[in-house]
Amino acid sequence: MADFDVYQLPEEHRAIREAVREVCAARVAPHAAAADANSEFPKASYDALRASDFHAPHIPVEYGGAGADALATAIVIEEVARVCASSSLIPAVNKLGTLPLLLAGSEELKRKYLTPVASGDAMFSYCLSEPEAGSDAVSMKTRAVRDGDFWVLNGAKRWITNAGVSEYYTVFAVTDPTARSRGISAFVVEKGDEGVSFGAPEKKLGIKGSPTREVYFDNVRIPLDRMIGEEGTGFATAMRTLDHTRVTIAAQAVGIAQGALDHAAAYVQERKQFGKAISEFQGIQFMLADMAMKLTAAREMTYVAAAKSERGDADLTFFGAAAKCFASDAAMEITTDAVQLLGGYGYTVDFPLERMMRDAKITQIYEGTNQVQRIVMARQLLKD
Template structure:
């Protein structure tokens, strides 16, 4: 029932704008309005803060179904969870009430500021600093590759509070778009997900109240890594959705396209391709759903399963979307058909929230027991 409702909304309100959003590289305002109206923009927010209180599996299904028609739009619920989860996991009760309630109402989106120009996979090497000044902290630095930057009203920002302590000297804060000293770079010119703006976030003597720290001083990096354990599952869901959209379109196309006097779907070579695509997709989906269940329970092996779901599903999505383009032949290579967009969009799922090479390192360090 949940899937049917989201699919109907996505096909009616989001899909018609997906190609133009990509072509114009503009934020999918229609998708945001539709998701907010249906209370699907941040379903993970607990009911105690005015949210839907959806569990991790339900959140995954929302993201998957939106990504099936528009990957850029799926980053609205996905990044709202990424940006706000540190507050849910580690924030004070006052902080949760202050920021989760407007997020639940749709009054503002949440983004996540971890990466920097010289600190990508090596996040501990970040240079953004937060210096205590009485009842305030003053933040200075640059964050890079920030999804929905400029559109979001709220930002979870990781900054160094004690350089001598490495990862234990990093703290997390909530910064608001309206805070004096916050500004944004030009949108990156990207291969895919063009409707989701990616910008640098500049922090120039941004003075915020000390009570906007998320958790205790020095615990920010641990919170950030714990957050990624959960949210890598949402990237897996996005990959599954993109792949499903590509498979659906390719399946329909090969039944319509005729060569040598019959639909190309009748040829065994085509059937083998479709079978392999469907097999990889279903394996990715089951791994993603299993990881979502572990996320909801807080299982001790979530780190492995979150990384493996993200890695496997994104690799599968890249293969499936590439095969979809192949099945459409020359048409697949044109912007008149959606599969080339899906192929471009799928690529980012192998890169963000840790490249798939990093995911394999994470998996190797957290192998589950027998």
């Protein structure tokens, strides 16, 4: 099925799409069903993405990365999600975890931690949410207390994507309990730091090939130079990060929706009832048209938001929230309709549609629920 772009992407971005699609067809798609069925991290898919430099394409060249811009990174995530949403969280979460360093970290921190991620020797996760602080992140309880040349961290983070697999973690903790959002700071924590441990993997509806676990900090001593930015700037860094990375969730949603539409369009042309392919029935055609229309709009919003992310435009907050919200809502609708078009087959694991439908749901929830995205958009409108 055509991608329905209303403008022509630059040649370099089209080449990236073709290269990622080729890798995914040969070396990622074959592992998608097993990763879902077994709830196992798709190591073979990671190796394939790493070998092709698609595991963390956003990392700048000076740190050993591919130096992909925000649009190219979105295209990589989109194409991986088209065949395996769990695997698309490899480049997506590597960007989420490392972006605070790129935005606010010292040069020493960047060189120490971005280089191994760029080479594929480590992954990076993002620790913001807590058991009692989800949408209300300012209410986090994880504390960091200064002790000489160290910060001592205590607390727990919940819903951490790729926890236990990632080697490094951006962790947000309260350093001044009296200052609300201005009392939160950001740190780099290593998996091997004494006092770091993980909960059991969550049993989830979808993205089962990407482990989600709690991360615990029990008197974890962090050297002073592992703070990201200045003390008290962590919450601002967290929000700036999400402005950019909501674009990656929009891209993931677009990829899932494209994969579902591809399978549905192929199926309805092969399936025959009443003596002809069901694609000849107007009701089926209308469903496909609506699916493609929503997908087209979602992709264009995502690419515009990616361009604004690359430029650091002042209105990125609105566009990032809008793209994430619209694309994820569209992905849920499109995957649901794709299951319907396959009838009983869509409800079975013989086809990937039921997996795509389950995977799509999380895009409406993480990195800020779509209800929160609407609040973000409204505040930007009223402020302006």
